[in-house]
Amino acid sequence: MAEITILEAVNLALARALEEYPDVVVFGEDVGVNGGVFRATEGLQKQYGTERVLDTPLAETMIAGMAIGMAAQGLRPVAEIQFMGFIYPTIEQMICHATRLRNRTRGRITCPMVLRAPYGGGIHAPEHHSESTEAIFAHMPGLRVVIPSSPLRAYGLLLAAIQDPDPVVFLEPKRIYRMMKQEVPDDGEALPLDVCFQLRDGTDVTLVTWGAMTHETLQAAEQLEAEGIGCDVLDVATIKPLDMETILNSVAKTGRCVIVHEAARTCGVGAEIAAQLAEHGLLSLFAAVQRVTGYDTIMPMFKLENDYMPSTERIITAVKKTLEEA
Amino acid sequence: MAEITILEAVNLALARALEEYPDVVVFGEDVGVNGGVFRATEGLQKQYGTERVLDTPLAETMIAGMAIGMAAQGLRPVAEIQFMGFIYPTIEQMICHATRLRNRTRGRITCPMVLRAPYGGGIHAPEHHSESTEAIFAHMPGLRVVIPSSPLRAYGLLLAAIQDPDPVVFLEPKRIYRMMKQEVPDDGEALPLDVCFQLRDGTDVTLVTWGAMTHETLQAAEQLEAEGIGCDVLDVATIKPLDMETILNSVAKTGRCVIVHEAARTCGVGAEIAAQLAEHGLLSLFAAVQRVTGYDTIMPMFKLENDYMPSTERIITAVKKTLEEA
Amino acid sequence: MTNEEKKCIAKFEIHYTQLLNQAGERVGPLPEFAASYETLLALYRTMVQTRTFDSKAIALQRTGKMGTYSSSLGQEAVATGIGHAMLFEDVLLPTYREYAAQFQRGVAMSEILRYWGGDERGMAYAEQPHDMPITVPIATHVPQCAGIAYAMKLRKEARVAVCVLGDGATSKGDFYEGINLAGAWQLPMVVVVTNNHWAISVPRKVQSHAQTLAQKAIAAGIPGEQVDGNDVIAMRHVMSNALEKARSGGGPTLIEAITYRMHDHTTADDASRYREQAIVDEHKRLDPIDRLRKYLIANHNWDDTKEQALHDACAADVEAAVNSYLDTPPVPPESMFDYLYETLPDALQSQRDEVERRGKQQKGGD
Amino acid sequence: MTNEEKKCIAKFEIHYTQLLNQAGERVGPLPEFAASYETLLALYRTMVQTRTFDSKAIALQRTGKMGTYSSSLGQEAVATGIGHAMLFEDVLLPTYREYAAQFQRGVAMSEILRYWGGDERGMAYAEQPHDMPITVPIATHVPQCAGIAYAMKLRKEARVAVCVLGDGATSKGDFYEGINLAGAWQLPMVVVVTNNHWAISVPRKVQSHAQTLAQKAIAAGIPGEQVDGNDVIAMRHVMSNALEKARSGGGPTLIEAITYRMHDHTTADDASRYREQAIVDEHKRLDPIDRLRKYLIANHNWDDTKEQALHDACAADVEAAVNSYLDTPPVPPESMFDYLYETLPDALQSQRDEVERRGKQQKGGD
Ligand SMILES: Cc1ncc(C[n+]2csc(CCOP(=O)(O)OP(=O)(O)O)c2C)c(N)n1
Ligand SMILES: Cc1ncc(C[n+]2csc(CCOP(=O)(O)OP(=O)(O)O)c2C)c(N)n1
Ligand SMILES: [Mg+2]
Numbered sequence A, B: 001m002a003e004i005t006i007l008e009a010v011n012l013a014l015a016r017a018l019e020e021y022p023d024v025v026v027f028g029e030d031v032g033v034n035g036g037v038f039r040a041t042e043g044l045q046k047q048y049g050t051e052r053v054l055d056t057p058l059a060e061t062m063i064a065g066m067a068i069g070m071a072a073q074g075l076r077p078v079a080e081i082q083f084m085g086f087i088y089p090t091i092e093q094m095i096c097h098a099t100r101l102r103n104r105t106r107g108r109i110t111c112p113m114v115l116r117a118p119y120g121g122g123i124h125a126p127e128h129h130s131e132s133t134e135a136i137f138a139h140m141p142g143l144r145v146v147i148p149s150s151p152l153r154a155y156g157l158l159l160a161a162i163q164d165p166d167p168v169v170f171l172e173p174k175r176i177y178r179m180m181k182q183e184v185p186d187d188g189e190a191l192p193l194d195v196c197f198q199l200r201d202g203t204d205v206t207l208v209t210w211g212a213m214t215h216e217t218l219q220a221a222e223q224l225e226a227e228g229i230g231c232d233v234l235d236v237a238t239i240k241p242l243d244m245e246t247i248l249n250s251v252a253k254t255g256r257c258v259i260v261h262e263a264a265r266t267c268g269v270g271a272e273i274a275a276q277l278a279e280h281g282l283l284s285l286f287a288a289v290q291r292v293t294g295y296d297t298i299m300p301m302f303k304l305e306n307d308y309m310p311s312t313e314r315i316i317t318a319v320k321k322t323l324e325e326a
Numbered sequence C, D: 001m002t003n004e005e006k007k008c009i010a011k012f013e014i015h016y017t018q019l020l021n022q023a024g025e026r027v028g029p030l031p032e033f034a035a036s037y038e039t040l041l042a043l044y045r046t047m048v049q050t051r052t053f054d055s056k057a058i059a060l061q062r063t064g065k066m067g068t069y070s071s072s073l074g075q076e077a078v079a080t081g082i083g084h085a086m087l088f089e090d091v092l093l094p095t096y097r098e099y100a101a102q103f104q105r106g107v108a109m110s111e112i113l114r115y116w117g118g119d120e121r122g123m124a125y126a127e128q129p130h131d132m133p134i135t136v137p138i139a140t141h142v143p144q145c146a147g148i149a150y151a152m153k154l155r156k157e158a159r160v161a162v163c164v165l166g167d168g169a170t171s172k173g174d175f176y177e178g179i180n181l182a183g184a185w186q187l188p189m190v191v192v193v194t195n196n197h198w199a200i201s202v203p204r205k206v207q208s209h210a211q212t213l214a215q216k217a218i219a220a221g222i223p224g225e226q227v228d229g230n231d232v233i234a235m236r237h238v239m240s241n242a243l244e245k246a247r248s249g250g251g252p253t254l255i256e257a258i259t260y261r262m263h264d265h266t267t268a269d270d271a272s273r274y275r276e277q278a279i280v281d282e283h284k285r286l287d288p289i290d291r292l293r294k295y296l297i298a299n300h301n302w303d304d305t306k307e308q309a310l311h312d313a314c315a316a317d318v319e320a321a322v323n324s325y326l327d328t329p330p331v332p333p334e335s336m337f338d339y340l341y342e343t344l345p346d347a348l349q350s351q352r353d354e355v356e357r358r359g360k361q362q363k364g365g366d
């Protein structure tokens, strides 16, 4: 079995879903002949036809709205938003309808749709192409928000998102799209949408992260290991709903926690995790929870993007700070 | 001087701003002849003419976009979104442009606009008329988010928002629009946009809240006082940027904190405050911070809205819980 | 250089259909269905029933037994024509004034009352599996309609998706994005714009400088036409043609139905603040029910006895619906968690427990 | 009932203007400005300069000295005509292909390079106070343009707001909302749709079933027309007329300029994946620069010497801009906080301090 990237794993999961479920429809801007600007949908139109893999007009509100309509009719739409920076026109549809259709109709009409978008910075892209605004979606009741950080998880979580009977926003960390390779058996097996994944075992401090930041976080953990500091690294993966149990168990073990995310700090998902740790884990905590995040500034254009995004160094500094305390 | 309601204070501040600043323009759906569906703009078109007080076509994206254009040209647009449930189409404009114009042009072009919207539940309104999604805006770098909770603060904070050289989302707690009256001198004096307001002094527990929830929170404080429990009640008022200093000082005094908001709990603004308390106030805290919030469900239609929204009783229970601990 | 020197590269026309004038007289040949007394009676009955329902609903709101309600007074012919022309397997995406269409499609009057009574169960539509519930956020249902129509097209079903929206709604971008997609993908879809002259207090002319709303279709490259929305025969006819065209693969149509909102925007509104009663009264002369009644009297021996019997029957139906509404068992508070996801996530269990516990305590305490 | 039996209530036509054909020959009477050699030369120079800039920018990207860049190759006449027709006090809202207009309006080539070099200072536009920076989120600038136009109208200024967008952009709702407002409020505003046949890989016909994009104006009740966007004289002419109309209170116009995107969408794109080179080559025959050159040769003694001198001058200008770009002093990391608000809120001070401290450490460490 060949090793594949996250991007290829996304492609593989989409192909698998198109193959297995006749109700799956894949669409968005440039997803057809072009195979998506990152090639996530490469070859799918050729394989599954222009009726199931479609280029849409350039209109994100419409993309979300039509996905909802399709889902209401029992299709399983998988819509692509080209970059997370262009996802905002979908918000009205997502918060007013996708998340509410089942509730509003007491289960008569459901909305099994997936909205995919590459997200995050670090690829020297133009303005608006480096957004990490997952917290906006994490605040919406009725939604699932899922972020893979490895080829295996990209495959398994995307299949899970497509199989899920409710709406899922699926954010793909584009900086690591091609960064690592793994053997990914194309077995059609979904991964669970309600658990964090433990990436590394350690007893001194818990590092909680997701998306491309798993990369910096694992690097930090490795460097810290060399200094004799053992890190428990958790990839939250499904940031809504949150699997706090796993996080709390880890913190019960380590007594210390650093949360790492790329998004702006204020009202980011890290705040929710930190708040719940303070609520339920106060007795286990030996030190204040640290958040290493993007700043509360506009994501700068690429000359400064590395100054904005959490670095291995910033994570290590935060870990050491929690170790100094108490 | 007659006593006036929050709604009348909003109207008074708008009139004052129209009077004082020739650049102020007020617009939105039904704000003209009709004076707004809540009458916040009543009489303004008659007084200041159809060129400065305008009914727009029904299109929220356009309302936000045109406000940005006007602001870029040095006007001071004050746009109304009829209900917060219809504010979502403005998000792309707000997050991509209003908040970024100054930064992107290195100060060459600025965006002194105000986006007003009534928000919150409790008035037995139809679907989508009871939203509290301020956290979405609180996550946007470059924005200010302001919520008054009394006639005096409605007047002073709205004037401040209009005077502010940067974009402000101004959310009006419609449930208490007409609930209380105060004498409000029409002196054109703005209140500061960077402080919490202390509504009640106490040493046993800090209650942090904003908007209509100040009402339940003050009621709870009063009942608790009768039981000998003294509450320090803070109205955050400007939820972005946050005045954590005042909150931390209060918690340093009381050692206990309950945060109350109407919005869904997960990734609400309460999470950010709780996270910062855990980061910076850990040593002062005798008990875990409690959040009393709306649930992580769709805001139910009005038969159940009271079961959704924090009640005086729920606040009291939470306060007692923090007092039991440690 | 004047226009004459430029090359004309595209031409468009917008047409208008009226079959009965306001006196109830034929102004053109009537379509086949209008020869059937049963059909005309069905149309008439739906309009009368809807109006009977309407005034009862307003009364319920006024007496504190229901929340805000949006009246369809004066506009009954539009939704009646739509509902009558559609097949059951089609899908309707209504706003909050298409009761007449919803009733014909199996939605119970008691469900509509429950909805305005602040209860999600009013959108469960026991007898209507596919239709979307009332859409409150303006125009958001147009792209959804396109998605539904695409599902039908993909599955090669002979079904049509129909969405209805107001004149004000045509200003919103998603209306345009939806009709543009309908054109681009040639979807089996009919979009009806109910031009009732008002969007709350904002008159039609403030919405757009376009002289008709039907011409908005030209932007999407689809046919657009206008119809007298107070002439139920014309409405039913134009709607049928559009449905047939869509059903047989002919693509989408936009229909602008001209009518008038006779009541306040909703019971929360006070239209006297922004419009003259005299103008409203003038529009009374165009009333759709009066018009069909005149035609029935002149052509089908309709008389006061039949009229009275019909009104009595409608009143009885409405009465039954109101009783059913008022007898609705209370909704358990914890149900707010039960339709959020197919399976409640663990993360929400404790919140649900809290609400359930409190609900039981309060019940116990009563 | 056939259409003939329906009443026609509105008629529309869309016109097309071309003044020079692809051989550079007059196909109609030329407007007055075209009699001036200086004017034609200015237009020609801008197009050549923009193209010279373009190939240099692509080279900078290819050699790792700049980020992603969007080429305007083949489309230079559109923005040249726009920029030349506008007055300095007007306001331009461009996308990412209107360099020719921006250069004429005082934006430095080095600023555009800085922008694509990932530096906000590339939008500070030292010599251009009012124009909006390049807009990346498609069509979002159309409602902004309406707001700007309203400010002008309110202040009774004889200014016009101009926004430019692509064929793909016409599918987005805010485009429609913006032009609808322009019509409703009769704003001094011109909207130019640069139809370059492609939106990344998506061909124009996938965007809309409308046979022209100009006819989208009909939905807004405003005039819409088409122009040969590779004919800079026609472009300048049609643009001037629209500006004059807007400036004198005559309201907005939508102009669809037909051109062709000769390069990849951006340097991050590979157009060979989705379009045949043969079709691209065919469009080469329509090149706007070649066309005006032929006209200049035939009518104004333009020759190779002059051509070479012009190219040399443009190359020198571009060279200077590139040097200025490459010499740009580094941007301090903490500057990401300095233009967020007029005054940095206290809440952000510690974040700024952290970034500044780290920046100094790194510098110290180098
Ligand atoms: C997106 C959005 N904005 C605002 C509102 C508030 N609102 C409800 S109805 C209405 C007017 C709608 O007018 P029209 O489309 O003509 O429909 P009508 O009420 O006349 O049937 C407005 C502004 C809303 N429901 N949704
Ligand atoms: C709202 C939004 N969606 C998607 C994109 C990504 N994107 C950038 S350019 C482009 C195509 C634009 O096509 P068109 O409007 O024809 O302009 P052109 O590039 O041809 O000049 C797309 C989809 C974007 N920038 N903004
Ligand atoms: Mg209307």
Ligand SMILES: [Mg+2]
Pocket (backbone or CB within 6 Å): D166, D167, D168, D194, D195, D196, D197, D198, D199, D200
């Ligand atoms: Mg294009």
